[in-house]
Amino acid sequence: MVGQAARLLHQRGILARLGHPGAPPVGQAFQFGGIGLDLTTAPESPLHGVSTSQQELESALAARADEMGVDLRRSTELVGIAEGPDRVTARVLDGAGPAEIDAAYIVGCNGAHSRVRDLAGIGFPGITDSTVVSRSAEVTIPAATLVPERAELELPGVGALGLYRWNRTPRGAWSMLPRASGTLLVSALEWEHDGNGDDSDEGPATVPEVAAAIERVLGSRIPMSAPAGPGPHQLRRRRGRNTRIAETYRRGRILLAGDAAHVHNAVGAPGLNVGLQDAVCLAWRLAGAVRGTPRLLDGYERERRPAADRVAVHTQAQTLLLSPGAEVTALRALLSEWVREPVVVGRLATLLEGPDVRYPCDADAHRLTGWFVPDIDGVDHHLDDPRPVLFDLGGAPAERPHGVTVVELAVAAPPVGALLVRPDGYVAWAADESGPRDATALHHVAVALGSDA
Ligand SMILES: Cc1cc2nc3c(=O)[nH]c(=O)nc-3n(C[C@H](O)[C@H](O)[C@H](O)COP(=O)(O)OP(=O)(O)OC[C@H]3O[C@@H](n4cnc5c(N)ncnc54)[C@H](O)[C@@H]3O)c2cc1C
Structure with missing residues (x-):
């Protein structure tokens, strides 16, 4: 995640x-x-x-x-x-x-x-790219040695294989992801219009099918087999990709x-x-x-x-x-x-x-308003709250709106004087040091959030 x-x-x-x-x-x-x-x-x-x-x-x-x-x-x-x-x-x-x-x-x-x-x-408009085929399987590769400090898998006869990322080749892309159970999730992406995606496979995906796709993309054969034990072990073939909203x-x-x-x-x-x-x-x-x-x-x-x-x-x-x-x-x-x-x-x-999108707010709103709450020491511990939380880091107005939880935090060199954080973690209001104008703005924001009716 x-x-x-x-x-x-x-x-x-x-x-x-x-x-x-x-x-x-x-x-x-x-x-x-x-x-x-x-x-x-x-x-x-x-x-x-x-x-x-x-x-x-x-x-x-x-x-x-x-x-x-x-x-x-x-x-x-x-x-x-x-x-x-x-x-x-x-x-x-x-x-x-x-x-x-x-x-x-x-x-x-x-x-x-x-x-x-x-x-x-x-x-549900959008696009479907039907040229791409992805295959993945949870497997063991007995001959391989994990080298965690280099995030690599060392395989005799093949060499070092990079983990945790997509690796592109002239024929597609492959990835290997170690799992806590000691298995590996191996994946291959192929594009059919280049003649690389073998679309002859029918029925449920199999480990040999995924191994063959990895071999086509990587150019080397990796001996792999299904993990021992009852599973379930991930195994999938997916044709096409959707982007729809x-x-x-x-x-x-x-x-x-x-x-x-x-x-x-x-x-x-x-x-x-x-x-x-x-x-x-x-x-x-x-x-x-x-x-x-x-x-x-x-x-x-x-x-x-x-x-x-x-x-x-x-x-x-x-x-x-x-x-x-x-x-x-x-x-x-x-x-x-x-x-x-x-x-x-x-x-x-x-x-x-994020993504890097600011929630809509007034043009003169504080620079933190509309963004996810910054990582200020101690703030995260107070945000399991169904009500908005007003953090007083030394600059909150004396008059507090109703229906909000107030938390006074002593933080060395606070980046802001006060923050009102919504239950979803986004900043609804902030001030560097509070004057009467900020108190009014805070009240209006609390009303807009349904808190200070
Ligand atoms: C191959 C793959 C890898 C991914 N890897 C990642 C990853 O590493 N990290 C990441 O963040 N995301 C990843 N995702 C995306 C992530 O899995 C989804 O975004 C996420 O599962 C969406 O959650 P959801 O609750 O909206 O829908 P879903 O997880 O699809 O849950 C929908 C639920 O609704 C139920 N349901 C459907 N119809 C009905 C009905 N009529 N009545 C009652 N119940 C119904 C279903 O049974 C299901 O339980 C991956 C997706 C894929 C396909």
Whole structure:
């Protein structure tokens, strides 16, 4: 998981459940379309990241939801929606047969093929690149030795193989990712229009098929086999790639979030970052709406669609950079020169961390307003709060709005005097030192958030 979502989960204590008790680490190196980025040269905006499996993350989120009294129903399929002026009814099928669930709103967080989106009649425009085939398998490579300090795999007869990144060759791209269990996730990307993507494979993917794809791309045979034990072990073939964004995130009482609202290439791992941030942005707005402030829902798409647009841009750019062709090689050569400039690394790190989109705010708003809360010592510990949090770092107005949690923090050389942080971690208001004008602005912002009515 890459980017701000890692900090978001830290703020909620969910990373600790995943065995990461401290703040998420700042990466030293990353990649953009397989071009290495030395993040230690970036002047600011380091990139956060945490290694976990999606299954473990989902279990941790489910455990927290359960503790908070959420009624989580497994094996319950949504099959229909009936919308009235004040309520909406979900028609579901579970083990006991058909049932109806009455609600104020329905949020479709049901993935790329969202039934909710279809039932609401919301289009999903975008592009499908059907020339690309990706294959991946979780395997063991018994002859290989892991060299963690160089992030390489040493294989007799083949040499050193770079880990954790896409490696481009004239025939496609390959990657190898060590797993905590000691296995490796190996992946190959091939483009059919260059005659490299063998499309003769039918039926479920197999380890020999993935090994053959790696051999075509890499030019060397890597002896690999399925791991011992019951699994499940990842094994997949995927033809085509989609970049699509829902034509609207809301129709009446029906809303969309995560992959139901946007899909893009997985390169750079932006999916959970953008999807989890949709969820937290919508959550406090929905809570306000059901308590009587429905206007709060208006800001959801305004804030989140530009983030999805930005992810669509950088994932398509990264996919192009991995594809074969002399022009792409030339573009990579230029970009490889530019990423030696700290300012370029910083821009790319900010793009991947965020994305680099400021939420709409007044033209004269403080420079931190509209951005994810900066990494100030002690702030993250106070952000598992359903209400906005006013941090007084020595410059908050004496008059505090109602409905916000106030935290006084003593920080050496604070970068700002006071901050109002929304439940989704974004700064709603900030001031360097407070005068009467700031107190009025703070009050207005708190009212806009539904807190100081
Ligand atoms: C190969 C691959 C690798 C990836 N790697 C990464 C990575 O390293 N990092 C990263 O951040 N992201 C990664 N992603 C993207 C990430 O997996 C998705 O962005 C993320 O899972 C989206 O979450 P979601 O909850 O929106 O949808 P999903 O995870 O698709 O969940 C949707 C849920 O809705 C349920 N559902 C569907 N229809 C119905 C219905 N009618 N009734 C009831 N339930 C229904 C489904 O069963 C499912 O549980 C990767 C994706 C792929 C394909």
